[in-house]
Amino acid sequence: xxxxxxxxxxxxxxxxxxxxxxxxxxxxxxxxxxxxxxxxxxxxxxxxxxxxxxxxxxxxxxxxxxxxxxxxxxxxxxxxxxxxxxxxxxxxxxxxxxxxxxxxxxxxxxxxxxxxxxxxxxxxxxxxxxxxxxxxxxxxxxxxxxxxxxxxxxxxxxxxxxxxxxxxxxxxxxxxxxxxxxxxxxxxxxxxxxxxxxxxxxxxxxxxxxxxxxxxxxxxxxxxxxxxxxxxxxxxxxxxxxxxxxxxxxxxxxxxxxxxxxxxxxxxxxxxxxxxxxxxxxxxxxxxxxxxxxxxxxxxxxxxxxxxxxxxxxxxxxxxxxxxxxxxxxxxxxxxxxxxxxxxxxxxxxxxxxxxxxxxxxxxxxxxxxxxxxxxxxxxxxxxxxxxxxxxxxxxxxxxxxxxxxxxxxxxxxxxxxxxxxxxxxxxxxxx
Amino acid sequence: xxxxxxxxxxxxxxxxxxxxxxxxxxxxxxxxxxxxxxxxxxxxxxxxxxxxxxxxxxxxxxxxxxxxxxxxxxxxxxxxxxxxxxxxxxxxxxxxxxxxxxxxxxxxxxxxxxxxxxxxxxxxxxxxxxxxxxxxxxxxxx
Ligand SMILES: [Zn+2]
Numbered sequence: 397x398x399x400x401x402x403x404x405x406x407x408x409x410x411x412x413x414x415x416x417x418x419x420x421x422x423x424x425x426x427x428x429x430x431x432x433x434x435x436x437x438x439x440x441x442x443x444x445x446x447x448x449x450x451x452x453x454x455x456x457x458x459x460x461x462x463x464x465x466x467x468x469x470x471x472x473x474x475x476x477x478x479x480x481x482x483x484x485x486x487x488x489x490x491x492x493x494x495x496x497x498x499x500x501x502x503x504x505x506x507x508x509x510x511x512x513x514x515x516x517x518x519x520x521x522x523x524x525x526x527x528x529x530x531x532x533x534x535x536x537x538x539x540x541x542x543x544x545x546x547x548x549x550x551x552x553x554x555x556x557x558x559x560x561x562x563x564x565x566x567x568x569x570x571x572x573x574x575x576x577x578x579x580x581x582x583x584x585x586x587x588x589x590x591x592x593x594x595x596x597x598x599x600x601x602x603x604x605x606x607x608x609x610x611x612x613x614x615x616x617x618x619x620x621x622x623x624x625x626x627x628x629x630x631x632x633x634x635x636x637x638x639x640x641x642x643x644x645x646x647x648x649x650x651x652x653x654x655x656x657x658x659x660x661x662x663x664x665x666x667x668x669x670x671x672x673x674x675x676x677x678x679x680x681x682x683x684x685x686x687x688x689x690x691x692x693x694x695x696x697x698x699x700x701x702x703x704x705x706x707x708x709x710x711x712x713x714x715x716x717x718x719x720x721x722x723x724x725x726x727x728x729x730x731x732x733x734x735x736x737x738x739x740x741x742x743x744x745x746x747x748x749x750x751x752x753x754x755x756x757x758x759x760x761x762x763x764x765x766x767x768x769x770x771x772x773x774x775x776x777x778x779x780x781x782x783x784x785x786x787x788x789x790x791x792x793x794x795x796x797x798x799x800x801x802x803x804x805x806x807x808x809x810x811x812x813x814x815x816x817x818x819x820x821x822x823x824x825x826x827x828x
Numbered sequence: 829x830x831x832x833x834x835x836x837x838x839x840x841x842x843x844x845x846x847x848x849x850x851x852x853x854x855x856x857x858x859x860x861x862x863x864x865x866x867x868x869x870x871x872x873x874x875x876x877x878x879x880x881x882x883x884x885x886x887x888x889x890x891x892x893x894x895x896x897x898x899x900x901x902x903x904x905x906x907x908x909x910x911x912x913x914x915x916x917x918x919x920x921x922x923x924x925x926x927x928x929x930x931x932x933x934x935x936x937x938x939x940x941x942x943x944x945x946x947x948x949x950x951x952x953x954x955x956x957x958x959x960x961x962x963x964x965x966x967x968x969x970x
Binding site for chain 1: 834836837838864865866867868869870871873887890891892893894896
C-alpha cells in the first residue's frame with residue numbers, strides 16, 4: 397500500500413521537525429546563490445533566524461520573474477560540475493527559466509514519482525506508456541524515471557503520433573498511461589475512428605492525468621470512456637516537475653509530499669494565508685533539493701487546502717485539484733472568473749461534447765461572454781425544444797456558478813478546433 | 829411507418845447546401861424538407877427516399893442526426909383534407925407536436941407528415957378512420 401510507509405504516514409509533529417531541519421539546511425544552501433544572498437541582505441533577513449516553516453513569512457516570495465532574471469546561474473547553489481541535468485521552461489515569452497539537478501536531486505525526484513505511482517496502485521508488473529513529451533519539459537522524463545524505479549516496463553513513446561500510440565496500446569497491452577486530459581479525449585475519438593473500443597480492445601487500468609488543469613467532471617468522462625481509473629497529478633517544472641502532489645486511490649485531492657516541500661496557500665493579492673477550504677495560490681519551498689533551492693516560490697496555480705486526514709493513512713496534506721492560474725483568471729463585468737468554473741458546469745451535462753470555447757467581446761462598452769458548446773451526436777434526439785431547454789439550463793447553471801449569464805451557443809460537433817497540446821479555452825477580443 | 833431525419837445544424841451559410849449535396853451524391857432523393865430554428869441553431873427535418881442510408885451518410889460526416897418515426901398520411905389535395913386528419917386525432921386527445929406537408933401531384937394528392945407523442949396509437953386511429961398511411965418504401969416510390 398505504501399512505497400515508504402514510515403515517511404508517508406509520519407505523524408504531523410515529526411513531519412514538522414523534519415521540515416524544520418531540512419528548511420535550515422535549505423536556507424544555508426540558498427546563501428550560495430547570488431539571488432538569495434542579495435534577497436536576504438536587501439531585506440535584512442538573518443538566515444540564522446529562519447528555523448521553522450512559521451518563520452518563512454519573513455522572507456518575500458520568489459516569482460517567475462525572479463527566476464527569469466536569475467537566468468542562467470542566479471539560482472545555482474552548487475558548482476556547475478555537480479549538476480547532472482537541467483530542465484528549462486520553453487522561453488515562449490522572453491527569457492526561459494532553468495532548473496539544475498544534482499544526481500541526488502534526480503534520485504529524490506524519481507523517488508517522489510515512484511511513491512506517487514505506487515499510491516495509485518501501479519506496480520512492477522505494469523506496462524507504462526508515457527504519452528508525455530520528453531526533453532526540456534519535465535513531464536516526460538520525470539514520470540519515465542519514476543516508472544522505471546517502480547520496476548514497470550516503461551515505453552518512452554512521448555507525445556503525439558496517435559496512430560503509433562494506438563498501435564502500442566493494442567500490441568503491448570499497456571496497463572498504465574500518462575496523458576494530458578485534453579489529449580485523452582481527442583485520442584478516444586481517434587481510437588473510435590479506427591473501429592476500436594477503448595474499453596474492450598485495450599488493457600488500460602490506470603491513467604495518470606497531468607500537465608493541464610481539468611475538472612472532476614472531465615476526469616469522470618475520461619474514466620467512463622476508457623473504463624479505467626484516472627488520477628490527477630500536480631507538478632511544475634520550476635519545482636522538479638510531476639510528482640509534487642498526487643492523488644491516492646481515494647481520488648479526493650492530491651497529497652503534497654511535505655517531506656520535500658513546505659506548502660503555503662496564500663491570497664494572491666495580500667499574500668496572507670487563506671483559510672482551509674478557500675482557494676489561493678500555491679506557494680512552495682523546496683526543502684530537499686540541492687542544486688536549485690527555491691524559497692516561497694509562487695507557482696501561479698490556484699487550489700485550496702484539505703486539512704482533514706485522508707482515509708489512506710498518509711499524513712501529507714492534500715490540495716484540491718487546480719482551480720486555474722492566477723494569470724488565466726479573467727475579469728468579466730467586475731467578477732473574477734476561472735475557465736474551470738465554466739468547464740465544470742458544461743461537463744456535468746451529458747448532452748454536451750468535450751470541446752468548448754469562451755469568447756469575450758465588448759459591444760457598446762459592455763462586456764459580452766459567449767460560451768460555445770458542442771452537441772454530442774449520440775444524444776441528439778431530433779428535438780428543437782429539447783435543445784432550447786438544454787441551452788437555457790446551461791445558461792442558468794452558469795449563472796449560479798459565475799454570477800453572470802453568458803450567451804450559450806450550441807454548435808455542431810467538430811466545429812471547435814480540437815485541442816493539440818495545451819488548450820486555449822478563452823479568447824478575449826476585448827480592447828482594454 | 830415512415831421515418832424522417834432530424835439534423836442539428838448551426839444557422840450559418842452552407843449547412844443546407846452541404847446536407848443536400850451529401851445526400852444527392854449518394855443518390856438519395858429528398859421528398860420534403862423543413863427547417864425550424866431558434867437562438868442560432870436549428871433542426872432540419874428531411875423525408876428522404878432511403879432514410880437509413882441517409883442517416884449513415886450524415887452520421888459519417890459528423891452531423892448530429894436522429895432517425896425518428898413519423899406518420900405520413902395521404903390526403904386529397906382539396907379544402908378540408910388537413911382538417912379531417914387533425915379532427916380524428918383531436919377526438920382521441922392526441923396532440924400534434926410537429927407537422928408539415930407536401931403535394932405529390934398538383935391538385936390531386938398531398939402527404940401530411942405528423943409527429944405525435946404516441947406514434948402507434950395515432951397510427952391505429954388514422955388507419956381505422958380510413959386514411960392511407962405510407963411506409964418508407966411507399967414514400968420511396970412516390
Ligand atoms: Zn490519501
